[in-house]
Amino acid sequence: MNAFRSAILGAAVALAAGVTTVPAMAETPANMLVIANRIDDITTMDPAQSFEFAGSDVSHNIYSKLVNFDPADLDAGYGPDLAASWTVSEDGRSITFTMREGVLFASGNPVTAADAEYSLRRAIILNKTPSFILSQFGFTPENVEETIVADGNTLTITTDQRYATSFVLNCLTATIGGIVDSKVVMEHEVDGDMGNEWLRTHTAGSGAYVLTSWKPNESVTLTANPNWYGGEVAMQRVVVRHVQESSTQRLMLERGDIDVARNLSPEDVAGIREADGLVVDSELRGRLMYMSMNQKNEILSNPKVVEAMKYLIDYEGMQDSFLNGQYVIHQAFLPATYLGAIDDTPYHLDIEKAKALLAEAGYPDGFEVNLVVREAQERIDIAQSLQNTMAQAGITINITVGTAKQILGEYRARTHDIYLGAWGPDYPDPNTNAGTFAYNPDNSDEAGATGLLAWRNAWAIPEMSNETLAAVIENDRDTRAAMYEALQREHQQVSPFAIMFQKIEQTGRAENVQGLSLGGAITAVSYWNVTK
Amino acid sequence: MALAETSPKGRRKSSPFTRFLIKAGKTVMAISVTMLGLLFMTFVIGRVMPVDPVLSIVGERASQEMYDAEFIKLGLDKPIVVQFFYYIRDVVTGNFGISLRTGFPVWNDIVRVFPATMELATIGTILGVLIGVPLGVLAAVKRGTWIDQIARVVALIGYSMPVFWIGLIGLLVLYGMLGWIGGPGRLDVFNEDIIPPVTGMILIDSALARDWFIFKDALSHIILPASLLGYYSLAYISRMTRSFMLEQLSSEYITTARVKGMSERAVIWKHAFGNIKVQLITVIALSYAGLLEGSVLTEIIFSWPGIGSYITTSLLSADMNAVMGGTVVVGLVFVLLNVFAELLYKFFDPRAK
C-alpha cells in the first residue's frame, strides 16, 4: 500500500476511531459465481445474430453446438458435443453428423437432428451479420433445403466445393453454430421472424446454463440447466455485472463482492497480485492490435515508406510499459495458437534504418499524415507513442480520436490515412484472418468489400488473394499450416499492415475460484467447470 | 374568485373556468412547441452525426447487400422531410424504435433506467434541501461573519469539485478500504432480482415488500453517489437561499415583525422564510431537473444504470434511437418540472392568484 492510500486510510480511520469497526469482507454465496465485465456490447442473445464478445460469452454457456472445444483442454481442438461423431464424404463436400442420444433441451424437449437442421438453416435464412461464417461454404436461403438435411438421427451438410474439414468444423464452433430448441422457438415466431425477436431476450438451448435475466448494460444472470447432459454444475448461478472502470472492478474484487474481474488495467493487475486471497490469470486471446496505412494515400503507398514506418514503432517500449502484461509483441496476422501461426518478429524500433528508408523513398525530411483511433485509452496511448517515435524520423502524425462507430465509418469509406485498431478472429480457423488481411480480389471502390481489411486499406493483391483461397481447400493439416506460414511471411514484408501486438487477457479472481477458462484465442468463456 | 372585485386591478373577464381553460391551453401549447423543437433538434443531431446508423446496426463485418437492405428498412432512402414526419409520428405514438445497443425497444430501456436516476436524484435533492436550505438561511442571517464565510466555502467547493475524481476517491476510501458503504451498482450482486420491481426505485420497492435487508443494502449503495449529487445541489440551493433570504431580511415587513416583539428565530423562519418558500420551490425543481440530466459522470463512476449514462453511452456508440428517445424524455420531464414549479408557485404565492 502506498503513502497516499495509507494517508487517506489513516485519516478516515482516525475519524471513525471507536465509532465503527471495519466490517468483515463480504463474500459471495458458495454456489454462485459473480463476475465483473464490460458487457455493454450485448445486443441480442439469438445465436444466429449475436456477434459480440460478451454476447458470445453468454451464448457459449447456453447453447450446445454440434462440435465444441473442451475448456479444460483447448489445445486439443474441436471435439464432439451434440454430435457424437461425424463422417466426411468421398468428395469432401458432405459431412454427416450422428447426434448424441438422450440429450434434452432446458425445456425438456429432446435434442434431435431436426433441431440441428432447423438451427443451421435458420442462421442462413435470417442472414444476420455473422451468417457469413456459414454462408462462405455456399449455403444460401434458397439451397438450404438441399444442403442442410436431417435424416433420422443424422444431419448432413453439403458445401459448394471441397474445403478443409477442419475449416468447416471450426466454423461450427462459432456462436452461430448454437443449436436452438426448434419447438420452443417456433412457438414464439412473429411475422415469420423464426423467433428472432423472442430469442433476442430469451434462450432455448441445451447448454449448461439458461438465461434468467438480462438487463442491458447492467447484468446478465444465468442459472444452471438441470437437463444438461454434462451433469450438475457447481455454480448454480452466474451473474455477470457490467462494471466500466478497471479500478472499480478491482475494488469490488478486493472487497469480495465479486469473484472475477475481467477488465483490469496493468496497474490494477499489479495491485491485485499483491492482495491476499486474489490471483491473476493471464490467457492469450485472439485479438491483434495493428496499424494500417491506406494505399490510396500517395506517400503511404510507397513500399519504402511502409517499411520505414514498421521500423518506427517502439514495440518493446510499449509492451514493457503501459501495455505490460496485456499485450505481447506479435507481428503476423494469425494469432498465436492458430494453425499455421508464426512468431517471427522482424521489426523493432530502428530510427536510423527508418530514416535511411525514408530518404530512399524520397522523404528525407518526413511528411505529415493523420491517424484515426477509437476512444479507448490503451489505443490512444499507443497512438501517442507512435506519434512520438515517428516524429524522431520527421514524420508528423496528427491524431484524431473518435467514437468507435465514427472511426469505423471513415475506415470503411477508405478516407483515413492511418488507422490504428484491433481485429479479433470470428471463428477458430486461420482463414478468419487470412480472409481479411490477405484477401482482396477486387480493389475497386465499387466492389464495396467493406468487410475486408485489405480492401479497406485499398491494398490490391490479386495473387495473394489466390494463395489465400488455395489454403482453405487444402485438407492436409501440415501442408495447410505451411501455406499459412508462407503467406504470413510475405504479408509481413509487403503489406501496409503493421501488426504489433496480440492481446493477453488478465483476469483477477478470488483464490478459491477454480477451473475458469476464458476460451483462449479461439472460443468464449466457459462457466461449467468452475468450482469454488 | 370572490376577491376579484376588491382586487386593485379587478379585471373583469370571462368566467374563472374559461380563464382556466385558456391558461391550460396556453401551457399545453407552450409545452408542445418546446417538445416539437426538441424533437426537431434531436432529429437534426441524428442526421448530422457523422456516424452511419445502418453500419451501427449491421456491424463491421456486414456485406454491402445487408447494408443496403437495412438502409431501405430504416427509410433512409425517403426525403428528409418525410423522415422527420415519420419520426414525429412514431414519437407521438410512443414508439422510439429499437435501441441498437441493447436490442430492446428504447421505451422499455427508459422505463428500466429512468427510475434509477430518479431515485438517485431524489435522494440527492432531499439531502441538498435538508442541508442546503438551513445553511443558506444561516449564512444570510449571519451575513459577513465567519459562519457565512464557511457556508460560502462549503458551497463553492461543491461547485468546483470534479465529480469523477472525488467519486473514485470516495469509493476507494469508503467502500474499498473501510467497507462502510456498498460498492458500485444499486445492490450487491447477489441481492439483485429478489425484489419484484413495482416503481423501479429499489428503496421504495423493498420498503413495499418489507424486505429491510435489501432496503439497507440499497441504501448503502445509494448513499455515496446521492451525497455527491446532493452536495452539488446543496451548493446551488444554499447560495440561492442565502440570496433570497438577504433580499427578504432587508424588507420593511421584517422590521414590522421585529417591532411587534417577535423573536429573531420567528422573524427568520415565520416571516422571511415564509416569503422565500415559493422561490425556493422553483430553485429546487430546477436543481432536481439538473440532477436528473446532469448525473452522467456520477452514474458512470458508480456503474449506476440510469438515464444519463444511458444517453451518453448510446451517443458514443451511435445508438441514435436511444439518444433521441432519452433526450426527448429528459426534455419532457424538464419541461413538466418547470410547469409543475410554476403551478406550485401559483398555488403557494397569494400574489400570483
Add this chain to the structure above:
Amino acid sequence: MSIQPTGLRAWLLTDTPTSRHHARMAAYYQAWLSLKSNHMAMFGLGILLLLVILAAFAPILAPAAPDFQILDLRLTPPVWVSDRDPNIDGFILGSDSLGRDILSRLLYGSRITLYIVALVALIAPIAGLFVGTVAGYTGGWIDIILMRITDIFLAFPRLVLALAFVAALGAGIENAVLAISLTAWPPYARIARAETLTIRNSDYIHAVRLQGAGFIRIITKHIWPLCISSLVVRVTLDMAGIILAAAGLGFLGLGAQPPMAEWGAMISEGRRFILDHWWVATMPGLAIFTVSLAFNLLGDGMRDVLDPKEGKS
C-alpha cells in the same frame, strides 16, 4: 464626517461626479473597493492572476516539453513520496503513464484552460446578450419565438447536447468550446431579457427614443451596458461549470485531442491509475478544482457587489 481623501482616490470617491464617464468610473471604483474588502474574492482573483502568469511563462517555467516521453520513467511518483527511486531527477509532480512530466503538462495545460474559458466567456454571453436584448426590446412575436428557442435549448440535457455537437463536428478543442457555448447561452439570454424588460420602459429609454435613436443604437449603446454587470457576475460563476464541462468532455475523450495537455483529458488518462498511482489523476484534478474554486470565489464576491438582488442594507 471623516478625513477627505485627495487625488485620484478623491476623484473616484466623489459624491458629485462631473461627467458620465466620471460617474461610471466612480461606480466601478466603489465596486472594486467593496470587492477588495472580500478576502475570499481577492484570494480567487489572486489565483487566477497567478494562473495567467503561469500560462504566459509556461515555456520558461516548465522543466520539460509537455509531450516529451520517457517510457522507462513512466508513473514516477512526485518528489516527496517516500518510495520514489531517489536516482530519478526532475518530475516534481511525478510522471504520467507515458513518462511525461506532469508539472510541465499542467503548466502548458493552463494555457488550454484559459483558452477555453476565454472563448466560451466571449461567445456564450454575447450570443445570450444578443438574443435576450432583442427579444426583450422588440417583444411580440420575435420575443415569443426567441424565448421558445431558448426554452428548447434549456430543456435539452446539456452534456448530451454538447456531446452530440462535438460528435457531429468532430472532437477537438474548438468544437468543444463551441459545444459548451451552445449549451451555455440560454441562461444569459434569459437574464439579458429580464434586464431589458425592466429597462425598456424606463423614462430614460423613452427619452433616448424621443431623441431619435434607432433600434440598434438603443440596444447596443443603452441596453447592453446596463446588462453587462449581471452577465459578468453570471459568467464568472459559470466559469467553474465551463471548466468542469470541458474536463468532462475531455474525460469522455471528446475534448482536447492527444497529446494536448488538457487537464480533463489528463484526469481521464490518469483515472486508470487512481488506486496505485494517485498523482496522475490527482494533480490535474487539484488544478481543475483550484481554478474552479478561484472562479467561484471571485464570482460570488462579485455577485455580492454587483447584483442588486442581494439587497444591500
Add this chain to the structure above:
Amino acid sequence: MTNLLDVENLWVRFPTRNGIFDAVRGVSFSLGKERLGIVGESGSGKSMTGRAILRLIRKPGMVEADRMDLDGVPLLTRTEKEMRSVRGQKISMIMQDPKFSLNPVMRVGKQISEAYRLHNRVSKAEAKAKTLEMLEAVAIRDVERVYEMYPHEVSGGMGQRIMIAMMLIPNPEIMIADEPTSALDVSVQMQVLEIMDKLVVERGMGLIFISHDLNLVSSFCDRVLIMYSGRVVETLKADQLHNAQHPYTRGLLDSLPRLDAPVDRLSVLQRDPEWAKAESVTS
C-alpha cells in the same frame, strides 16, 4: 408629570469605507403622554431616531446615548430578550408604506392576531375576536372578510389602518409613527390620521410622529423637534411655530405654500453647513 421616555445625547453611527458616518448626533428629548412631532428632510436622521429607540438599528450600526430610559428604566442595557417584551408591548411603530411593511404572504388577520398573541397568552379564537374588534376600531367594515385577505388585496389606506390595528393591539405606551401617511393618497391621509389620533388619545399613549411635513405636524402634535443633518436644530410648541428662530425652520416654513398668504414664488430652502456643526438643542 413623569416622562414615558427620556433620551439624552443619542448617537447613531455607521462605519463606512470613508470612516464613521453619524446619522444621529447627540439628540436629546423627553416624551410624556403627548404628541411629539419630529420634522426634517430625508436623511436628517429622524427615522433613525425612531428606530434607535426600539434598538432596531441593524449591525454594523451602533446606538449610543447618555441616557435612554423607558419609564425611568434604561433601554440600552437590556438584553435582546428583554427588548422583545418592550417592542410591541411598550413601544410600537407604524411605518411608511403598508405595501412593504405588511408580510405579503400572510393573511392580514393572522399578522394582527400574531402581534396580540406574542404578548398575551390567549387562544387562537380569543386572539381572533380581539383582532376583529381592533379592525372595527380602525373603522374597517366587513372585518371577517378583511381578516382573511392578503396584503396585496387591500388598498393603501386600509393597509395603513391594518398596520395601526396591528401596532395598537398589544396596547403599547408609546407609538412611533414614521411618516405614516406619506405613501397614501391625499384623500385618505386625514382619515387615517384621525383614526390614529383618536386611538392614541383614547388609550393615553405617547406619540412620536415623524414626518417631513411641517404643516401636518404642527396641526397634529403638541410639540415639534426640527432635525437637520442628524441634529435637533430647534424645538418648539406646535402653536408657537410661527415664532421659530432657527433659519432652517424658517426656511422650511417659507418653502411651504400657504393658502392664507400666497406668494408668487416659493423660496428655495437655504442651507448653512454651520448648522450641522452646532450642538443639538435640548428640549
